[in-house]
Amino acid sequence: MSTLPSPSPIDVTNNNDELTSFRRQLEEQLREREELVAELHPRAAPHIDLVAWSTTQSALQVVTQINAALLRIEAGTFGTCSRCARPIAKARLKIIPYADTCVPCHADGTS
Numbered sequence: 001m002s003t004l005p006s007p008s009p010i011d012v013t014n015n016n017d018e019l020t021s022f023r024r025q026l027e028e029q030l031r032e033r034e035e036l037v038a039e040l041h042p043r044a045a046p047h048i049d050l051v052a053w054s055t056t057q058s059a060l061q062v063v064t065q066i067n068a069a070l071l072r073i074e075a076g077t078f079g080t081c082s083r084c085a086r087p088i089a090k091a092r093l094k095i096i097p098y099a100d101t102c103v104p105c106h107a108d109g110t111s
C-alpha cells in the first residue's frame with residue numbers, strides 16, 4: 001500500500017512567481033472567454049443558435065469561476081480546497097487554474 005504524497009501548498013503569502021503565473025493564466029483565460037462571449041452574443045439564444053447559446057453559458061460559468069479564483073488570490077486562499085481546506089495539487093491547478101476543490105473532493109463531489 002502506498003499513500004499519495006500530500007500536495008504542497010502554494011505560497012500565497014508572497015506575490016511569488018508561481019502565483020503571478022497563475023494570475024496571468026487566469027487573466028488570459030478570462031480575456032479569451034470574454035472575447036468568445038462578445039463574439040457569440042448576437043446569436044447566442046436557444047431559438048437562434050443553440051450551440052452558440054450553450055457555448056456562451058459555459059463560458060460565462062467559467063468567467064464566474066475565474067473571477068472567484070482571482071478573488072482567492074487577493075484573499076490569500078488560492079490553491080486551497082473550498083471543501084476540505086487542504087492544498088489543491090499544483091498539477092490540477094496547472095490544468096484548471098480556477099479549480100476550487102482538490103482532486104478527491106472533486107471526484108466524490110457534485111461540483
Ligand SMILES: [Zn+2]
Pocket residue numbers: 081082083084085086101102103104105106
Ligand atoms: Zn478537498
